[in-house]
Amino acid sequence: MNMFRNESGEATPSAPCILFVDDDPDVQVAARLLFRRRGIDMLSACGTEEALTQLASSSVDLVLLDLNYTKGMTTGAEGLALLRDMLVLRQDLPVIVVTGHSGVTIAVAAMRAGATDFVMKPWNNERLLALVEGTLKRRQTAEALEAEPAMIVASGELRCLVAEADRLAVTRAPLIITGAAGAGKMLLARRIHALSQESDPVTIIRAEECEALPQESGTWIFRNIDALSVPMQRRLADRLDERVAPRIIALSSLEQPALEAVLDPRLLLHLGMVVLSLPPLCERPDDVMALSAHFLRYFSIRHGLAEPVLDEERSRILCRESWPQNVRGLRAVLERAVLTGTWGTSSDASETATQGTPTLRDTERSLIETALRRHGFNVTQAARELGLTRPALYRRMARYGL
Numbered sequence: 240m241n242m243f244r245n246e247s248g249e250a251t252p253s254a255p256c257i258l259f260v261d262d263d264p265d266v267q268v269a270a271r272l273l274f275r276r277r278g279i280d281m282l283s284a285c286g287t288e289e290a291l292t293q294l295a296s297s298s299v300d301l302v303l304l305d306l307n308y309t310k311g312m313t314t315g316a317e318g319l320a321l322l323r324d325m326l327v328l329r330q331d332l333p334v335i336v337v338t339g340h341s342g343v344t345i346a347v348a349a350m351r352a353g354a355t356d357f358v359m360k361p362w363n364n365e366r367l368l369a370l371v372e373g374t375l376k377r378r379q380t381a382e383a384l385e386a387e388p389a390m391i392v393a394s395g396e397l398r399c400l401v402a403e404a405d406r407l408a409v410t411r412a413p414l415i416i417t418g419a420a421g422a423g424k425m426l427l428a429r430r431i432h433a434l435s436q437e438s439d440p441v442t443i444i445r446a447e448e449c450e451a452l453p454q455e456s457g458t459w460i461f462r463n464i465d466a467l468s469v470p471m472q473r474r475l476a477d478r479l480d481e482r483v484a485p486r487i488i489a490l491s492s493l494e495q496p497a498l499e500a501v502l503d504p505r506l507l508l509h510l511g512m513v514v515l516s517l518p519p520l521c522e523r524p525d526d527v528m529a530l531s532a533h534f535l536r537y538f539s540i541r542h543g544l545a546e547p548v549l550d551e552e553r554s555r556i557l558c559r560e561s562w563p564q565n566v567r568g569l570r571a572v573l574e575r576a577v578l579t580g581t582w583g584t585s586s587d588a589s590e591t592a593t594q595g596t597p598t599l600r601d602t603e604r605s606l607i608e609t610a611l612r613r614h615g616f617n618v619t620q621a622a623r624e625l626g627l628t629r630p631a632l633y634r635r636m637a638r639y640g641l
């Protein structure tokens with residue numbers, strides 16, 4: 240799908256664009272009118288060269304390809320050849336082939352060669368539109384999911400939760416996602432938005448810094464909704480009373496009862512219909528294993544370094560950890576393992592995690608974490624409070640996986 244960046248850097252979709260390959264100018268004109276009414280731009284080409292040039296030079300989301308576009312040709316051979324050339328150029332390109340009633344065999348050959356679907360001529364306008372729009376929508380969803388970091392789901396608990404989230408994604412229902420810091424609330428919220436097929440932009444709001452509600456609608460993801468001031472909570476409840484309201488996904492590290500106690504009752508009625516609770520990582524050993532394999536592979540590719548071996552003993556240690564920073568902590572440990580080629584830090588972490596009394600290391604980590612949280616992860620302010628330079632704080636953050 241064509242994308243452009245808005246001022247806040249979010250990618251938002253522009254009008255989709257299809258390329259129609261057909262040698263009949265009258266059919267081209269009729270098709271252009273049909274698609275324009277549905278907000279779809281149409282480029283046209285009447286032969287092989289023109290089609291390949293259009294494809295290479297324009298941002299095409301889908302091709303509608305007549306298999307016989309030269310007068311007198313009925314075998315479909317030229318269409319099939321062009322289909323193959325187009326798929327070499329753009330492997331993921333959806334191509335819907337157009338063929339006459341007698342051309343079922345050709346249509347089947349085209350599907351085998353990689354066409355997404357086919358339509359018979361003369362086509363029914365509504366059916367053609369439904370086919371094109373459905374294909375564009377599926378492609379948009381797949382692209383949106385690809386643009387997000389992959390969400391690894393292995394444990395039964397997470398699988399159930401994600402299935403519920405996916406089911407509700409397409410509704411505009413407000414959702415609350417609770418879970419400890421680093422458990423994956425934001426990733427889940429982004430996944431829900433990606434699957435919602437909403438073309439409106441997503442706005443991420445830090446509740447503790449929120450002094451005015453955004454102008455635009457779309458989806459608003461609130462980090463730490465519990466930190467939203469009481470007047471702002473009331474203003475948000477008023478906004479949600481309006482007929483065209485934004486979709487809210489509210490995140491919180493508080494557990495549900497504690498969250499309900501701090502939210503304005505009217506806001507809670509709006510938001511609290513469905514609460515998705517992410518369990519802490521230490522309760523999901525299957526996810527620890529799957530995430531470890533994923534991050535080791537990911538970081539070794541990203542840094543161009545060898546992938547450390549994850550043997551049984553190391554797997555046991557990782558599963559026994561308490562992971563106070565949840566997935567964020569695990570991710571940092573695995574990136575460090577790739578960068579240093581050793582597991583040293585992870586064993587250190589596992590030792591500290593199992594000891595009863597806090598060590599100097601625990602205390603330093605906890606002081607740094609508290610300062611960072613107090614300043615909303617503003618490194619300059621946290622460093623000032625801790626009496627450290629920014630580079631010194633960055634080094635410690637890296638050491639502790641913060």
Ligand SMILES: Nc1ncnc2c1ncn2[C@@H]1O[C@H](COP(=O)(O)OP(=O)(O)OP(=O)(O)O)[C@@H](O)[C@H]1O
Pocket residue numbers: 388389390391392418419420421422423424425426427462490492530566567570
């Ligand atoms: N299931 C998962 N698969 C892959 N990566 C994950 C998963 N869960 C979390 N992560 C990664 O872990 C990191 C922390 O996740 P995220 O920011 O979503 O947590 P959070 O609960 O919103 O944290 P916080 O409350 O501190 O803002 C991110 O890099 C995210 O991509």
